Amino acid sequence: MRALTLVRYARALLLLALLSFGGQAFAQGDPLPSWNEGAAKQAILKFVETTTMQGSPSFVPPAERIATFDQDGTLWVEHPMYTQIVYCFERVPAVVKAKPELANVEPFKTVMSGNREAIAKLTTNDLVKILAATLTGMSVDDFRAEAKKWLDTARDPRWKRPFTELTYLPMQEVLKYLRANGYRTYIVTGGGQDFVRIYADEVYGIPPEQVVGTAAGTKYGYTKSGKPFLTKEPNLLLNDNNAGKVEGMYLMIGRRPFAAFGNSTGDRQMLEYTKAGTGERLAMLVLHDDAQREYAYGPAQGLPASKVGTFTQALYNEAIKQGWIVISMKNDWKRIFSFEP
Amino acid sequence: MRALTLVRYARALLLLALLSFGGQAFAQGDPLPSWNEGAAKQAILKFVETTTMQGSPSFVPPAERIATFDQDGTLWVEHPMYTQIVYCFERVPAVVKAKPELANVEPFKTVMSGNREAIAKLTTNDLVKILAATLTGMSVDDFRAEAKKWLDTARDPRWKRPFTELTYLPMQEVLKYLRANGYRTYIVTGGGQDFVRIYADEVYGIPPEQVVGTAAGTKYGYTKSGKPFLTKEPNLLLNDNNAGKVEGMYLMIGRRPFAAFGNSTGDRQMLEYTKAGTGERLAMLVLHDDAQREYAYGPAQGLPASKVGTFTQALYNEAIKQGWIVISMKNDWKRIFSFEP
Numbered sequence: 086m087r088a089l090t091l092v093r094y095a096r097a098l099l100l101l102a103l104l105s106f107g108g109q110a111f112a113q114g115d116p117l118p119s120w121n122e123g124a125a126k127q128a129i130l131k132f133v134e135t136t137t138m139q140g141s142p143s144f145v146p147p148a149e150r151i152a153t154f155d156q157d158g159t160l161w162v163e164h165p166m167y168t169q170i171v172y173c174f175e176r177v178p179a180v181v182k183a184k185p186e187l188a189n190v191e192p193f194k195t196v197m198s199g200n201r202e203a204i205a206k207l208t209t210n211d212l213v214k215i216l217a218a219t220l221t222g223m224s225v226d227d228f229r230a231e232a233k234k235w236l237d238t239a240r241d242p243r244w245k246r247p248f249t250e251l252t253y254l255p256m257q258e259v260l261k262y263l264r265a266n267g268y269r270t271y272i273v274t275g276g277g278q279d280f281v282r283i284y285a286d287e288v289y290g291i292p293p294e295q296v297v298g299t300a301a302g303t304k305y306g307y308t309k310s311g312k313p314f315l316t317k318e319p320n321l322l323l324n325d326n327n328a329g330k331v332e333g334m335y336l337m338i339g340r341r342p343f344a345a346f347g348n349s350t351g352d353r354q355m356l357e358y359t360k361a362g363t364g365e366r367l368a369m370l371v372l373h374d375d376a377q378r379e380y381a382y383g384p385a386q387g388l389p390a391s392k393v394g395t396f397t398q399a400l401y402n403e404a405i406k407q408g409w410i411v412i413s414m415k416n417d418w419k420r421i422f423s424f425e426p
Numbered sequence: 427m428r429a430l431t432l433v434r435y436a437r438a439l440l441l442l443a444l445l446s447f448g449g450q451a452f453a454q455g456d457p458l459p460s461w462n463e464g465a466a467k468q469a470i471l472k473f474v475e476t477t478t479m480q481g482s483p484s485f486v487p488p489a490e491r492i493a494t495f496d497q498d499g500t501l502w503v504e505h506p507m508y509t510q511i512v513y514c515f516e517r518v519p520a521v522v523k524a525k526p527e528l529a530n531v532e533p534f535k536t537v538m539s540g541n542r543e544a545i546a547k548l549t550t551n552d553l554v555k556i557l558a559a560t561l562t563g564m565s566v567d568d569f570r571a572e573a574k575k576w577l578d579t580a581r582d583p584r585w586k587r588p589f590t591e592l593t594y595l596p597m598q599e600v601l602k603y604l605r606a607n608g609y610r611t612y613i614v615t616g617g618g619q620d621f622v623r624i625y626a627d628e629v630y631g632i633p634p635e636q637v638v639g640t641a642a643g644t645k646y647g648y649t650k651s652g653k654p655f656l657t658k659e660p661n662l663l664l665n666d667n668n669a670g671k672v673e674g675m676y677l678m679i680g681r682r683p684f685a686a687f688g689n690s691t692g693d694r695q696m697l698e699y700t701k702a703g704t705g706e707r708l709a710m711l712v713l714h715d716d717a718q719r720e721y722a723y724g725p726a727q728g729l730p731a732s733k734v735g736t737f738t739q740a741l742y743n744e745a746i747k748q749g750w751i752v753i754s755m756k757n758d759w760k761r762i763f764s765f766e767p
Binding site for chain 2: 148225278279282286292293294296300302303304305312313315322323328331332335336337338339340354357358361
């Protein structure tokens with residue numbers, strides 16, 4: 086080969102290498118195979134195309150490409166109980182074992198009784214006591230180790246699988262599709278920030294620094310041998326729900342997302358704030374309307390208000406008014422879980 | 427060429443392409459040209475080499491490569507007064523103009539008098555009132571616009587330059603060198619998080635989501651036309667100083683840094699916590715001992731304790747004991763500012 090030919094040849098190979106390494110952005114085929122054709126799928130494809138194509142009037146520079154996702158009910162199953170709440174209840178026996186005096190104190194006595202009817206009647210105030218006792222007072226490392234052990238062995242009551250497998254395949258595809266197009270994907274959850282951080286990287290490909298959640302304080306101290314460590318404290322720093330989600334994004338990211346995904350009234354402000362930005366913005370709401378394959382608890386089910394859950398008629402109306410796209414699990418999702426056909 | 431040879435050839439070219447594109451890590455020449463040869467420079471070079479070389483026992487996976495930097499006194503000049511405090515004082519006339527009743531209320535009356543002796547005697551409590559009046563009560567967008575305008579026009583008293591030019595060239599080189607080797611660089615500052623975020627990207631190449639600082643709350647609300655916005659509130663969420671720096675990193679990053687840089691007692695816990703991690707960790711302290719080119723206020727200056735500033739003898743002793751590297755501005759830095767030879 087002559088020198089010039091060699092250079093050309095090298096360039097071609099380099100291009101090939103970059104195309105195959107640079108990746109999924111250039112991947113052939115449907116990036117959202119678990120979605121049925123329809124308005125929801127089209128909205129996602131169109132949003133990515135118009136915000137990432139050079140020369141598009143809605144082009145978003147890569148550094149500003151932020152997409153935020155609620156977790157419970159948006160990325161994975163939240164019914165009949167948030168996974169973290171299950172964890173807290175199942176943690177109570179260990180807490181009582183460590184502090185036997187709690188066995189005769191409410192609400193721990195009721196939880197230990199195993200009486201489901203009595204447990205169902207516990208108040209919000211009781212729940213706060215249970216959260217404080219099971220989530221605070223230990224080092225952040227001990228908390229992580231305990232919660233991780235539980236997540237590895239606990240099974241959900243319906244599918245008998247690890248909770249971390251109950252993620253929605255169509256949403257996993259959206260996460261990957263956005264990332265392949267330069268978006269950084271964040272979780273913005275009402276759940277505990279450090280709880281979600283334990284598994285978010287493995288389960289969603291979302292690293293700890295991209296998980297924003299409800300957060301309590303920590304306290305710096307030293308072991309007897311002088312090694313520094315942090316203890317989880319009960320003071321609430323960030324209630325990452327409703328307006329708190331927008332406040333949390335300002336605190337933790339300092340940027341307004343271009344796309345946001347939620348499923349409940351707790352996500353309303355995040356979607357409003359996202360959509361209020363300039364240029365092309367995408368706001369989507371997952372509607373749980375599939376009693377067969379998952380659950381149905383949205384406003385379209387003709388259920389009485391008390392059973393509608395957290396996707397209310399008012400939220401549905403705002404979605405229509407503001408141009409948010411409602412995702413129907415039943416109609417828009419071809420598959421829901423990776424473990425089902 | 428036979429098929430197998432072609433494959434080998436393609437592999438070699440691909441490797442070459444990756445090496446040249448993968449970057450500055452392999453760049454020729456000195457990555458720290460503003461540093462004199464010495465223990466400090468060697469420590470930085472060795473740290474990067476041992477934590478990024480494949481097969482090294484101290485290899486750190488790219489996702490975990492976090493380096494944190496204090497700002498005031500570590501990345502830029504903090505003497506004689508923190509830039510943000512200058513901003514707050516200079517903002518007082520505008521605040522009094524908007525609320526004329528403050529003109530006769532302390533500490534605003536004293537600030538408005540321009541009497542330097544009286545201003546120097548203001549208490550911490552007075553300062554808190556000035557910070558609250560100048561940093562809260564407006565929308566985050568208005569705050570950003572006002573502070574940006576000030577930063578564009580204000581000049582420091584000694585060099586008569588924009589404050590944002592008073593960054594240390596050797597530290598800018600460290601930031602770039604770490605980033606070229608896959609480290610994400612964070613600012614972890616006692617200064618206001620949203621103040622620093624205004625210029626950190628332009629000045630240090632550090633995006634807003636990688637600035638951790640002292641943070642107050644915000645409150646979500648709507649304009650009359652229904653547009654959502656955030657208002658800066660006076661409640662303190664995070665006092666990002668001393669132990670607060672470690673607590674802030676846990677909250678905002680959720681990872682322990684592999685390298686940390688500071689210059690004062692406010693950075694002690696961040697350096698302790700960094701150094702207490704497994705594997706190779708780098709902890710460095712900038713010592714201000716150059717009265718000619720910058721300022722001298724460290725313990726080595728033979729100054730009385732009251733003049734030693736925030737780099738105390740106790741901190742110096744801990745640095746030696748814990749294996750932190752002390753950077754002497756006088757001896758380790760060939761150049762200090764980009765605008766000086």
